[in-house]
Structures are given as C-alpha cells and as structure tokens.
Amino acid sequence: MDALTILISDPAAWAALLTLVVMEIVLGIDNLIFISILSNKLPEAQRARTQRLGILLALVLRLGLLGTVAWIAQLTQPAVTLLGHAFSWRDLILLGGGLFLVWKATREIHHHVTHADDARGATSAVVPLTVGAAIGQILLLDIVFSVDSIITAVGMTSHMPIMFVAVIAAVMVMLFAARPLSRFIDRNPTIVVLALSFLLVIGMTLIAEGFGSHVPKTYIYAAMAFSAFVEAMNMLARRARSKRTDAVTQ
Template sequence: MEWITDPAIWVAFLTLLLLEIVLGIDNLVFISILSDRLPPEQRKKARTIGLSLALITRLLLLAALSWVVGLTAPLFTVFGHEISGRDLILLAGGIFLLVKAVHEIHQTLEGAQESKARTAVSFRAVIFQIVLLDIVFSLDSVITAVGMVDELAVMIAAVVVSMVIMLVSAGAIAGFVQRHPTVKMLALAFLVLIGASLVAEGLDAHISKGYIYGPIAFSIAVEMLNLRMSSLKAKAKANQKQASETE
C-alpha cells in the first residue's frame, strides 16, 4: 500500500478521474435524452438505474483486465485492416449511437408526433438501450484507465468517484437539457459526432479526443452565451412591461 503516499499516483488518479468524468458526460447526456421519453415520475429512476449499470459494467470490466486487453488482439482481416473484438464493439456501438441520435433528432423536429412517440416507449426499452451504450462507453473508459494507470485500486477509485459525481449531477443536467430545446439539439449533434468517431475507431482510424471535445466545448460556451443573452432580453422585457403597468 506504499503507492497511496506516492504523489505520482495521486496525479494519475486525478487525471484519470477527469477523463472518466468527460467520458461519463457522453453517457449521461444519452441517458438524459432517453429518460426524457418516459413519464416524469420514471425519469429519475431510469437515470439512476442507467448510471448504476454503467458503474457495475466498468467494475466488471476492470475485474477482467486480461479479457479487456485481449480484445485488442486481431480476430480477422478485412481489406487489409485487422479487426479485433474491441473494434467490433466500437463499430456496433457507434452505428447504434448514430442511428439513435439521428432518430431522436427526427422525433424532436417532428413536434406534433413527440407526445405519441413518448407514450410508445416503455421503461424496459429505455433501460435496454441504456445498457447497450453502457457497454460501449464502459469499454472505452476501462481501456483508457488501463492505458494510464497500473494500479487496479486507482482505476477502481477513479471510476467509482466519477460515477458518483455523475449520479449527483444527473438530475441537474437532465433538467437543463429538458428546459432548453436548443441544448438538447446540440447534445444530439454531439452524439452523432461521437458515434462517427466510434465507427472511425472501430475501423482503426484514430481520432484524437482533442479534435472532438475541443469543438464540443467551444459550442457549449457559445450556447451558454446565447442562453445568457436570451435571459437578459427576457428580463429587460419583463421590467419594461412592469414599468409601463405602474405608470
């Protein structure tokens, strides 16, 4: 247990924790959008179950490190490209995320059919879709952890702490996305981008995370400015209306 007092271990833990949170946000946004299709009384339960299953999946994968590492071994070759078990999972997950995100965008744009589509979605169907994406995001998360840290206890600690943070902030993030339709559309566009990157990774075309999360961070900053400006305009109109009524 001497590694507990090693500053380098703590630096690795904090770095891994930050990366796990970033990867977890993708999963949380997807869970929030899916749970929004459910009745209000079931949404919190769906988010809690989804994130809990994500945590369990990550811990199980960490417990099977040798199997996870083995997923990177080539299984067969297609047009000169070696395909591993990890590639197959990333391809399947990326395609699923692309299809689901595009479908959600279509449902959001078709406002007249939104209520009908929402009632047609069952709680079990939402949980099933969450589980499918949990596997993909968990695999990416665990492989990142294995590549950064050697101590299993540090990996487990970073994963657990990051998921606790996600559980605590899930309600606030889901509520924010639900209240602001433009943010929801932006989040769905991000999911399309992430799905495309997963497909590219599955085809051995590595895309640096910086090229993905950099534009996402910039877009979020611009959207926050737009929301702030809209809020100020609404407050100014309310103040003008109140002033005219008092005259």
C-alpha cells in the same frame, strides 16, 4: 496490505489517480448526455429511477470489466479480417456502438425537428419509451462506453486499486450530475438538438476509432465546449430580450 500502504504513500500514484479520475469523468460525459436525453422521454416520476439504474449499471459493468483486465487486453488483438482490414473485438464493439448512436441521434433529431410546433413541447414530442426499452438502450451504450473507459484506464496505469477508485469516483460524479443535467435539458428545449448533435459527433468518432483512425478527443470536447458556450450566450440574449419585452408590455 503492505503493497497498498506503499501505493498510498507514493505521490506518483496520487497523480495517476487524479489524472485517471478526470479522464474517466470526461469520458463519462458522453454516457451521461445519452442517459439524460433518453430518461427525459419517460414520465417525470420514472426519470430519476431510470437515471440511477442506468448509471449503476455502468458502474457494475466497469467494475466487472476491471476484474477481467487480462481478457480486456485481448480485445485489442486482431479478431477478424474484412476487406483486407483487421478488426479487433474492441473495434467491432466501437463500430456497433457508433452506428447505434448515429442512428439514435439522427432519429431523435428528426422527431424533434418534425414536431417543433407541437404544443406539448419539444421533449414530449419525441416518441415515448417504456422503462424497459430505455434501460435496454442505456445498457447497450454502457457496454460500449465501459469497454472504451476500461481500456483507457488500463493504458494509463497498471495498479488495479487506482483503476477501481477512479472508476467509482467518476461514476459517483455522474450519479450526482445526472438529475441537474436532465432538468437543464428538459427546461431548455434548444439544448436538446445541441446535445443530440454531440451524440452524433461521438457516434461518428466511435465509428472512426473502430476503423483504426484515432480521433484526438481533445478536439471533440473542445468543439463541444465551444458550441455549449455559444448556446449559453444565445440563451442569455433570449432571456434579456424576453425581460425587455415584458418591461415594455407592463
């Protein structure tokens, strides 16, 4: 208790907590986009429950991994050597997750493009999922993103309470943001391809990280933010044209 009191009164600890919360939220964007896109393929009545379950699974995984920090640290040690390159378990997890994400995003983009003229709309054109299949895929990516998130947290601070609070705060933000993001993607079909492209880039980044090539995430998120800004401008332009057309026809 005394150690916790000292930690609370330490300004450096609060600065570390704020930095780590922001970092965890940024890292959670990838997971949140995937959950939103995947849950939108389910019937409307099942989407919110699936999103909450997927995010709560992420929380359980991350808190569980925080309880095994010593084991997590070992994941960065070389485990196997293939073609003269040493891979740690973290590298293998990132490679597997990256390959799955690239395959999933490519498959979804293909279905979205080939069914672009479907009268039912873009989101319903994708091959539907069952809740079990959706939760399974969300859980698989939760594991990948959780390992990356916890290793990042361990690298930024050695105080376990700070890590726990930061992870819980970031997951709570994801929980509140999931439904609005899902609705926004569902109401704006052009956003689907953009979001899937983000997942494709993230998957390639995970593969590069798995091979030991560090890709600064600042560049990735800056490119994503710029693409989102351009798409927002396009949406505003389309909305303005639609209003002008409606005004002329009336």
